[in-house]
Amino acid sequence: MATYILIATLKVVVVFSVFMLIVAYLSYVERRLVARFQTRIGPNRVGPAGLLQPVADAIKLITKEEIFPDNANKLLFLLAPILSLVPALLIMSVVPFGDSVTLFGHNIDLIISDIDVGVLFVFAVTSLGVYGVVMAGWSSNSKYSLLGALRSSAQMISYEVSYGLSIVGVLMLAGTLNLMEIVENQSSLLDWYIFKQPIGFIIFLICGIAENNRAPFDLPEAESELVAGYFTEYSSMKFGMFFMAEYAQMVNVSAIVTTLFLGGWQGPLLPPVVWFLIKVFAFIFLYIWIRATLPRFRYDQLMSFGWKFLLPLALLNIFVTGIFMYL
Amino acid sequence: MTLAIFVVLAAVSVISALLVISQKNSVISALYLIVTLGSQAVLYFMLGATFLGVLQIIVYAGAIMVLFLFVIMLLNLKRDEFGPDRRKGQRVVALLLTIFLAVEILAALKIGFPGHTALAGPSTVTGAPSEVARSLFVDYLYPFEIVSILLLVAIVGVIVLVRKRI
Numbered sequence: 001m002a003t004y005i006l007i008a009t010l011k012v013v014v015v016f017s018v019f020m021l022i023v024a025y026l027s028y029v030e031r032r033l034v035a036r037f038q039t040r041i042g043p044n045r046v047g048p049a050g051l052l053q054p055v056a057d058a059i060k061l062i063t064k065e066e067i068f069p070d071n072a073n074k075l076l077f078l079l080a081p082i083l084s085l086v087p088a089l090l091i092m093s094v095v096p097f098g099d100s101v102t103l104f105g106h107n108i109d110l111i112i113s114d115i116d117v118g119v120l121f122v123f124a125v126t127s128l129g130v131y132g133v134v135m136a137g138w139s140s141n142s143k144y145s146l147l148g149a150l151r152s153s154a155q156m157i158s159y160e161v162s163y164g165l166s167i168v169g170v171l172m173l174a175g176t177l178n179l180m181e182i183v184e185n186q187s188s189l190l191d192w193y194i195f196k197q198p199i200g201f202i203i204f205l206i207c208g209i210a211e212n213n214r215a216p217f218d219l220p221e222a223e224s225e226l227v228a229g230y231f232t233e234y235s236s237m238k239f240g241m242f243f244m245a246e247y248a249q250m251v252n253v254s255a256i257v258t259t260l261f262l263g264g265w266q267g268p269l270l271p272p273v274v275w276f277l278i279k280v281f282a283f284i285f286l287y288i289w290i291r292a293t294l295p296r297f298r299y300d301q302l303m304s305f306g307w308k309f310l311l312p313l314a315l316l317n318i319f320v321t322g323i324f325m326y327l
Numbered sequence: 328m329t330l331a332i333f334v335v336l337a338a339v340s341v342i343s344a345l346l347v348i349s350q351k352n353s354v355i356s357a358l359y360l361i362v363t364l365g366s367q368a369v370l371y372f373m374l375g376a377t378f379l380g381v382l383q384i385i386v387y388a389g390a391i392m393v394l395f396l397f398v399i400m401l402l403n404l405k406r407d408e409f410g411p412d413r414r415k416g417q418r419v420v421a422l423l424l425t426i427f428l429a430v431e432i433l434a435a436l437k438i439g440f441p442g443h444t445a446l447a448g449p450s451t452v453t454g455a456p457s458e459v460a461r462s463l464f465v466d467y468l469y470p471f472e473i474v475s476i477l478l479l480v481a482i483v484g485v486i487v488l489v490r491k492r493i
Contacts, residue, residue, distance in 0.1 A: 076358075117456065120381040127389025131361070134396050138354055146400065153397045157390065177456055 003106065011112050012093075019092050019251065024054040026247040030288050037292035061240040069141055069233045076139035081234065081241035084132025087125045088248035094118040095255045096180045098265045098272035110265070110273065111180060118179035119171065122256055123164055126211060130156045132245065133213075133230050140233040148229025151219050151299065156211055158306040163207035165314035169200040169321040170260050183264030194261040199317045201261045203310055208253035210306070212246065215291040219299055254283035333373060340366040353399050361392050376454035 028043065028050065035042030044050040068074055098110030115121060130153055137149020170193045174182045186192050194201045210217040219229075231242045258264055258279040267275030297305070343362040350356040364387045371380035463471050 115377070117377050117381050120378070120385065124381045124384040124389060127385055127393075130389075130393050131396075134393065134400070135358070138396075138400055150397065150400060153393055157393055157397070160390070 007106060007108055008112070011108070015092060015097075015112055016089070019089070019248070022251055023244055023247045024058070026250065026284065027057065027243065028053045029284075030247075030291075033285070033288045034292045037289070058240070061237050064236040066238070067233070067235045071141045072233070073139040073141075076135045077233075078238070080132050080136035080139060081231075081238045081245070082132075083135060084129055084245040085241045085248070087129045087132075088245045088252060090125045091122055091252040092255065094121050094179060095252075095259055096183055096264060097255075097276045109180075114178070114180050117177050119167065119177045119182075119260075122179075122252075123160075126163075126252075127160060129211075129245070129249065132242075136234070136242070137230040140230075142233050144227045144232045145230050148232070152213060152230060155213070155217065155219060155302060155306075158303060159207045159210040159217075159310070162203055162306060162310040162314045163211055165311070165318060166200045166203035166207060167260055168314075168318045169197045172318070172321055172325060173197070179259055179264075183259055183266060186263035187266055189263075192261065192263045197261065197317070197321070199313065200321075201257075203314050203317070204261070205257060206310065208257065209287065209290065210302075212249045212253055214246070214250065214287060216294040216296050217302065218296060219302060250284060250287055251280065254280045254287070257283055329373065333370070336366045336369055336373075340370070354396065357392060357395050357399060360395075361388050364388050364392065374454075378454055378456045378459055 031053075032042040032050070042050070043053045046052040046056045068077060093112040094115055096109075096111040096114070100107055100109045102108070133152045133156075134149050137145040137147075137152070140146070170182070171177065173193065173196060174185050176182060176185075182193075213219075231239060234242065255276075258276065262279050264279075265272035265276040267278075270278075340363050343359045343366070346359040347356045347363065350359065364383065368380045368383040368388070371377075371383060
């Protein structure tokens, strides 16, 4: 029992530390990459090649003044950034990042919690992320924040439907809701669900970006019309927490795409954990690439695209998958 | 240990449910309702019904309550719109209905339903997704499909009614 608790605690500490490190350095990676896309150089002054930039950012954010707007609901204002960060950190607890290793005579599964309804857990926790946004917008007592929050909640609800339906095809083929078993089903390259469910994959990726409020779906924080959307009134580390939540969600969507469609940690020669990280980082690069390339949607385009194109397509995908499985 | 967690969760659930109906501000009420629904989801987890618990979070906390909050914030209701209701008769009716409900619950606990014992012991059903699916799509297929048609009719009806007013 004691060793079990020790192993579980160690796994949580290690995964959480690596995850936070990736999240912190994503801000640096994104700025450097976007700079390259725009033929600039990007931050390169703090430390060698600018590698200490996240540390400098953290010090700056922590030492900034905490501002509470007049007539803001203080408790909710304080709770909102926490409520958007916590769900983003929880998702990693069910994602498998390797099969198992033997350390000091103990067989350790490389997943924090191998639960039977892993896929549903991911969706449940993702769906809670919208509360941080809604509460931030409402408690700030500012019209830009409120408009940003309204847009965001409408967008997240709309895309959550197609987001959930896009993976039904994968679940039908896999016959399980356990993420570990889904990965084990994709043992060879041709078994990857990206080849069996290409439409599901594309819908999932688009909806993942939209759920995440990233460009080209970053209407909730469209700076040209809404200042900064729901976090307009935030300063200091509370502002930083919204950013951490966004980057953490980027990592989460990439990790779940990898797990559901790209065979998770499976791959030849290299250790499973390395394969997992390679695939995740490939998706994070794609994310940043899309952000640097595509312009923002207009709001009515966003809504009609989600409801009139992605949703019917996702339903059609399930229908066709069902017919093929029946045959 | 389990009992302690249950007591805390039950207390959180009941207190936040009371706060839902006692708050003047409708946004705060809705947020307390989320706390109630969330603690109930954890109660389902404790009973071993993980599938039901996760669905509770996805459907109620994740979708329905977001829509509630969205509508409340969109209408931007003022505080004075939630003053005491002018129809005085409501209070008497509410009191009578509350007493009726309390008696009903007590009777159900005391006597039980025909064919069932009053307080069920620990369930032998695990509540796994496959079991829920079997009861929905095999045992109770027709009632389930009829309810889904009813919901579809309701959705179409709402759209028709809204179209007329514009």
